[in-house]
Amino acid sequence: MKKSVWGKDSWKTFTAKQQVDWPDKDYSNKIISRLTTLPPLVFAGECRSLKSEIALAQQGKAFLLQGGDCAEEFQKCTAISIRETLKIILQMAVIMTYAGEKHVIKLGRIAGQYAKPRSSPIEKINGRELPSYRGDMVNSIEFTPEARKPDAGRLLESYFHSAATLNILRAFTKGGYASLDKVHSWNQEFVLPSKEGKSYEKLAEEIDKALKLMKIIGITPKNAPQVWEVMFYTSHEALLLEYEEALTRKDSLTDQWYDCSAHLLWIGDRTRDLDGAHVEFLSGVHNPLGFKIGPSHKIDDIIRLVEKLNPENDWGRITLITRFGKDKIKDHLPGLIQAIEKEGLRVLWSCDPMHGNTYLAKSNYKTRNFQDILSEIKDFFHIHRSEGTIPGGAHFELTGDNVTECIGGAEKIEDHHLKNNYATTCDPRLNGKQSLELAFLISSLLKE
Numbered sequence: 001m002k003k004s005v006w007g008k009d010s011w012k013t014f015t016a017k018q019q020v021d022w023p024d025k026d027y028s029n030k031i032i033s034r035l036t037t038l039p040p041l042v043f044a045g046e047c048r049s050l051k052s053e054i055a056l057a058q059q060g061k062a063f064l065l066q067g068g069d070c071a072e073e074f075q076k077c078t079a080i081s082i083r084e085t086l087k088i089i090l091q092m093a094v095i096m097t098y099a100g101e102k103h104v105i106k107l108g109r110i111a112g113q114y115a116k117p118r119s120s121p122i123e124k125i126n127g128r129e130l131p132s133y134r135g136d137m138v139n140s141i142e143f144t145p146e147a148r149k150p151d152a153g154r155l156l157e158s159y160f161h162s163a164a165t166l167n168i169l170r171a172f173t174k175g176g177y178a179s180l181d182k183v184h185s186w187n188q189e190f191v192l193p194s195k196e197g198k199s200y201e202k203l204a205e206e207i208d209k210a211l212k213l214m215k216i217i218g219i220t221p222k223n224a225p226q227v228w229e230v231m232f233y234t235s236h237e238a239l240l241l242e243y244e245e246a247l248t249r250k251d252s253l254t255d256q257w258y259d260c261s262a263h264l265l266w267i268g269d270r271t272r273d274l275d276g277a278h279v280e281f282l283s284g285v286h287n288p289l290g291f292k293i294g295p296s297h298k299i300d301d302i303i304r305l306v307e308k309l310n311p312e313n314d315w316g317r318i319t320l321i322t323r324f325g326k327d328k329i330k331d332h333l334p335g336l337i338q339a340i341e342k343e344g345l346r347v348l349w350s351c352d353p354m355h356g357n358t359y360l361a362k363s364n365y366k367t368r369n370f371q372d373i374l375s376e377i378k379d380f381f382h383i384h385r386s387e388g389t390i391p392g393g394a395h396f397e398l399t400g401d402n403v404t405e406c407i408g409g410a411e412k413i414e415d416h417h418l419k420n421n422y423a424t425t426c427d428p429r430l431n432g433k434q435s436l437e438l439a440f441l442i443s444s445l446l447k448e
């Protein structure tokens with residue numbers, strides 16, 4: 001393995017996949033210097049809190065719920081859109097907390113999820129080829145040469161959109177909106193009449209009763225702020241290393257480096273090479289880290305990766321997000337668990353049941369089937385239980401909106417419905433009802 005002295009720019013001497021060759025270098029350098037001077041988006045102390053919550057989840061005392069868009073869009077950075085994503089995550093968390101009887105750590109794929117790794121650098125439509133869309137941090141979704149040209153100004157725009165998103169998230173979560181006495185108001189109109197909407201209402205009524213009782217016995221927002229405030233954390237894939245480096249700062253309390261673009265950063269399945277730049281960069285920052293593991297992994301590489309990223313075997317540092325697909329999870333997960341256990345490595349096991357279950361529908365839309373998602377989640381729980389390890393988290397691409405991107409679920413979305421409201425710029429997301437349905441199903445798995 002290549003050795004180096006870590007610095008926030010030492011990744012530059014390693015091979016970095018999925019980076020952007022900006023057309024105007026003077027301009028991109030100027031933008032990156034500007035980013036380096038802007039305030040951090042999150043604080044080191046918050047990253048440490050998330051790390052301790054993940055440590056609890058590793059011991060079975062909490063469950064990590066991570067979710068949001070596959071790719072955030074600048075255009076959707078509105079109060080309403082952010083509120084809807086927050087609401088669905090809060091609803092799912094409430095369901096899992098009360099029906100599943102577990103503390104739920106709320107972690108958005110939000111406020112920075114603007115860069116996407118691509119399998120192919122080229123997209124072809126009707127015989128015409130253009131560079132692929134690589135997320136709003138790089139270029140734009142419209143299929144024109146102008147829109148697909150990388151523009152470094154988008155790095156700065158990503159920073160400001162992330163800041164605006166975080167600002168309103170902090171206001172919503174600390175200003176009473178996320179308080180448990182608002183549980184009813186998180187239920188959306190289009191969800192209300194559905195079976196899931198009704199089950200949710202029932203649960204919300206029970207919470208109301210409990211809160212009333214608490215008030216009677218003197219538990220108030222003043223003496224128990226944890227009931228009225230929520231800690232909501234942010235995460236994204238650390239893909240464009242120039243951006244991540246520019247937001248990396250030394251914490252004055254501990255003298256340690258943190259990537260202050262989000263609380264948790266993850267490395268994707270395409271960029272987790274042991275000798276690659278992404279692993280080098282993240283090995284030196286002290287945030288909690290995730291990495292995605294797909295069916296092409298080699299067990300030895302994963303062991304060495306965990307050791308490189310967590311040499312002290314700290315609690316809460318590493319979350320392994322497995323995404324094998326419903327047909328492959330049984331072949332891959334048990335062996336990986338056994339190897340990690342044999343080495344005594346401390347990790348949190350989380351399941352991404354989305355990325356191994358994507359396929360092209362007959363209608364030509366990229367989709368996922370609710371049953372496949374559910375099947376991978378169920379196997380994830382059952383395999384961990386039979387190996388004696390803890391199924392500690394789940395990772396979803398979801399939106400609170402009434403989109404039609406994933407097939408199935410209680411409302412029985414079929415292939416011919418996908419066109420009705422297919423709004424994602426990248427991967428298909430669960431809609432509000434499908435997300436709630438899944439939260440109820442996970443609750444029963446948590447209690448099993």
Ligand code: PEP
Nearest residue numbers: 070268269270292323355
């Ligand atoms: C993603 O999370 O959107 C993604 C690209 O995942 P993976 O790296 O697992 O393919």
Ligand code: CO
Nearest residue numbers: 070397426427
């Ligand atoms: Co995705």
